Amino acid sequence: MPLITPWRSRALTAALLAAVLTTSTACGDDAPGTSAGGSIKIGLLASLSGTYQAVGTEIRDGFQLYLDTHDGKLGGRQVDLIVADEGNGAQTAVPAATKLLKQDRVSALTGIVGGGSVAGVTPVLNETKVPLVGSNGRPELKDVSRVWHTSYLSDEPGAAIAQHVRDNVKGSVYAIGPDYQGGWDELRGFTDAFGKIGGKLANADGKTTFTPFPATTNFLPYFARIKASGAAAVYTFYAGSAAVDFVKQYAQSEIKDIPLYAAGFLTEGGVLNAQGEAARDIYSVLNYSPDLDNAENRAFVAAWKAKHDGSPTTYALASYDAAAVLDRAIGAAGSDPTPEAINTAIGKLGQIASPRGTWQFSTTTHSPVQKWYLRQVRQDGRALSNTVVGDLATVGR
Missing domain, CATH: 3.40.50.2300 (Response regulator)
Structure with a gap:
């Protein structure tokens, strides 16, 4: 990611x-x-x-x-x-x-x-x-x-999870991510695949919302937009310190009960430890666990x-x-x-x-032709972990 x-x-x-x-x-x-x-x-x-x-x-x-x-x-x-x-x-x-x-x-x-x-x-x-x-x-x-x-390839995580989101979310999905090459690729992978199978974006203009990178540390104004959109779920890609900020603020916001799906980097590695309970139940897609x-x-x-x-x-x-x-x-x-x-x-x-x-x-x-996995942040002993809960598509071209 x-x-x-x-x-x-x-x-x-x-x-x-x-x-x-x-x-x-x-x-x-x-x-x-x-x-x-x-x-x-x-x-x-x-x-x-x-x-x-x-x-x-x-x-x-x-x-x-x-x-x-x-x-x-x-x-x-x-x-x-x-x-x-x-x-x-x-x-x-x-x-x-x-x-x-x-x-x-x-x-x-x-x-x-x-x-x-x-x-x-x-x-x-x-x-x-x-x-x-x-x-x-x-x-x-x-x-x-x-x-x-x-x-x-950076568009593959979103493409791999699009069908699962379409099958399990009853309503439109709000797409949001950082405004740089990685964010463009990661979100395009999801929105292109999601649109091709009949999925609808909740964003006001029907296009992904991109947040300034790396300047954005306060996501609350964007969460207000998500609430106003009536979205049934959110799909995102963030990594590093931005992922920590996004997840912690999401869990404390007025949209905390809206299901959150993401490219796996949102909760991968040390950021999950920093996010703590705020990350519980987040679904993500990744090629490894x-x-x-x-x-x-x-x-x-x-x-x-x-x-x-x-x-x-x-x-x-x-x-x-x-x-x-x-x-x-x-x-x-x-x-x-x-x-x-x-x-x-x-x-x-x-x-x-x-x-x-x-x-x-x-x-x-x-790049690899490989299987992708659906993960959910769950309790594993005394710690939270990204637990594999299903197989997704095999992606590669």
């Missing part, structure tokens, strides 16, 4: 290039991505500061968990992981990625929280001929020749809990899977795993066993 994609891409200036924040475990002048000792350089770019710092931290930690449980190797080669800060979007992501690709000369890039960041970085990927195995939502791109994602009952997930959750407080999120899961993809692809690339060879190998992987369930890359979008 999912995602979650912060700011739009903007023109970069020389001053932004100086703002790159990078920490490295290796650098040098070897051939791209490899060192004399047979190791391989992988660049990880994630939001380690700014609005989505929590998401970026999960992405970093999910990738590191895979390395920790696989002797620090991918494809049989020791990994030199070079981590850079994406910040709040393309303005800082592009110069950080440029350093990883051109100066550090990584064999592959992974991570990236923002859809706008992905769009901004793609031209540099093509210039350097290095693949990206991204681990968060992204918009549709015209050129995905070197862009792969283990997460989802830590309570999925399969061998891969049981092992993943146990390994995560051995190193971290709480359960893993979809962000950590997608990054763990990104490492798994690179593991197989680097191994399949042979004795000389060049970026081009790795990119070719990714396209031939076929089905991938994962804690979320088996999935595979779409040949057209390079």
Whole structure:
């Protein structure tokens, strides 16, 4: 989310290039991505500061968990992981990625929280001929020749839950979300699919209400509009601190009894702890839940809990899977795993066993063809959790 994609891409200036924040475990002048000792350089770019710092931290930690449980190797080669800060979007992501690709000369890039960041970085990927195995939502791109994602396209969560909402809500639905690329994609996925099956929006103009991002912290005026609309339910996408504000204020507002449906990022990870009782009973859609009952997930959750407080999120899961993809692809690339060879190998992987369930890359979008799950915030022991209550559509194209 999912995602979650912060700011739009903007023109970069020389001053932004100086703002790159990078920490490295290796650098040098070897051939791209490899060192004399047979190791391989992988660049990880994630939001380690700014609005989505929590998401970026999960992405970093999910990738590191895979390395920790696989002797620090991918494809049989020791990994030199070079981590850079994406910040709040393309303005800082592009110069950080440029350093990883051109100066550090990584064999592959992974991570990236923002859809706008992905769009901004793609031209540099093509210039350097290095693949990206991204681990968060992204918009549709015209050129995905070197862009792969283990997460989802940003319009897919809403598309996956639209039929369930249509079948279970007797009346119109109010759509609301943040005014940036991620919000546009997430809400469009729902409203387009909902409209095609006869669903009606309660919004006064029949269009999604977008709130200024990241400036909006008081949602009460918007809740007044929702009440006046006569909506039978609300569908939304928010993440990070905005999700906490939205949910807490919703639970205290005059519309608190109107059912709330959302892309799963609204209650995912640490934000659920911050929301507390205010999040109870919220329905959400996501491609993962830590309570999925399969061998891969049981092992993943146990390994995560051995190193971290709480359960893993979809962000950590997608990054763990990104490492798994690179593991197989680097191994399949042979004795000389060049970026081009790795990119070719990714396209031939076929089905991938994962804690979320088996999935595979779409040949057209390079994003997963995967099952989506309906979750509800329920009591789980002494804590609230996102509990799977049903299967939704399998989405991917």
